[in-house]
Amino acid sequence: MQNTVHFILQGKGGIGKTLVSTILAQWLAAKDETPLRCYDTDQENPTFSRYKAMNVKHVPVMTEARTIDPKRFDALMIDILEEDGNCVIDNGANTFSPLMGYLIENDAFALLQESARKVYIHTIVGGGDTLHDTATGFVATAKSTTVPLVLWENEHFGLLQSASGKLFSQSQTFTDNAARVTGRVTLSQRNPDTFGADVKKMNTTRLTLAEVMQNEKFNIMEKQRIKVVYRDLFEQLDQVQW
Numbered sequence: 001m002q003n004t005v006h007f008i009l010q011g012k013g014g015i016g017k018t019l020v021s022t023i024l025a026q027w028l029a030a031k032d033e034t035p036l037r038c039y040d041t042d043q044e045n046p047t048f049s050r051y052k053a054m055n056v057k058h059v060p061v062m063t064e065a066r067t068i069d070p071k072r073f074d075a076l077m078i079d080i081l082e083e084d085g086n087c088v089i090d091n092g093a094n095t096f097s098p099l100m101g102y103l104i105e106n107d108a109f110a111l112l113q114e115s116a117r118k119v120y121i122h123t124i125v126g127g128g129d130t131l132h133d134t135a136t137g138f139v140a141t142a143k144s145t146t147v148p149l150v151l152w153e154n155e156h157f158g159l160l161q162s163a164s165g166k167l168f169s170q171s172q173t174f175t176d177n178a179a180r181v182t183g184r185v186t187l188s189q190r191n192p193d194t195f196g197a198d199v200k201k202m203n204t205t206r207l208t209l210a211e212v213m214q215n216e217k218f219n220i221m222e223k224q225r226i227k228v229v230y231r232d233l234f235e236q237l238d239q240v241q242w
Contacts, residue, residue, distance in 0.1 A: 001031035013093035021090035034085035042092030128158025142177040155189035183240025
C-alpha cells in the first residue's frame with residue numbers, strides 16, 4: 001500500500017466516521033514504512049484529531065458562512081501531494097455536502113489520480129433507524145463520483161435490513177451501485193456488555209490498539225476482546241481490492 005488517499009465521507013452524523021478513520025489509519029500504518037498522514041476536516045467535532053498517537057492534523061476547511069474556504073482546502077491538497085505516503089482524511093457530517101461539491105467542482109479526485117495517487121472513498125451504511133439516510137448517502141456518493149468505494153456496514157445500530165427483512169446487500173439500492181464497490185467491511189454487532197463496552201472504553205480514551213495493549217487500565221480480557229475485534233477488521237481490510 002503506497003500513495004493512497006482515503007476520504008471518509010458520509011452525510012449523516014454519529015454513524016462511525018471517526019471509528020472507521022482510526023481503524024483504517026492503524027491498518028495502513030502497518031502496510032508501508034512511509035509515515036502515514038492523517039487529517040481531520042470536521043469543523044465542530046474534530047474527534048479524529050484527538051488521537052495523539054496518530055498525529056492527526058486538524059484542517060478546518062469551512063468558513064463561518066458554511067462554505068469551503070478555498071485557501072484552506074488548497075493547502076490540504078498541496079499537503080497531500082507534496083510528499084509520498086498514505087493519507088486518511090476524516091470529514092464531519094456538517095462539511096459533507098460543501099466538501100463533496102468542492103472536490104467535484106475542482107476535479108480534485110482526478111488531480112490526485114493524475115499525481116500517481118490511488119484514491120478511495122469510504123462510505124458507511126448503518127443498520128436500524130440509520131439505514132434509510134445512510135443508504136441514501138451511499139447512493140449519492142456512488143452517483144456523483146467515479147472513485148472506487150469501500151463500503152463499511154455498521155451493525156452497531158442494528159442489522160442492515162429493511163422492515164420486511166431484506167438485507168441491504170440484496171436491495172436494489174446496493175445492486176444498482178455494486179460495481180462501484182471495491183470492498184466491504186462489516187462492523188459486526190457484538191455483545192454490548194463485553195466487546196461493545198471494551199471498544200467504547202478504547203474510543204473514549206482515544207487510544208490505538210498498540211496503546212491499549214500497553215495500558216494498565218485495560219485488563220487482560222478487555223485487551224483480548226479488543227484484539228479479536230481489530231483482527232477481524234484488519235483481515236477484512238486485507239481482502240479489499242486495493
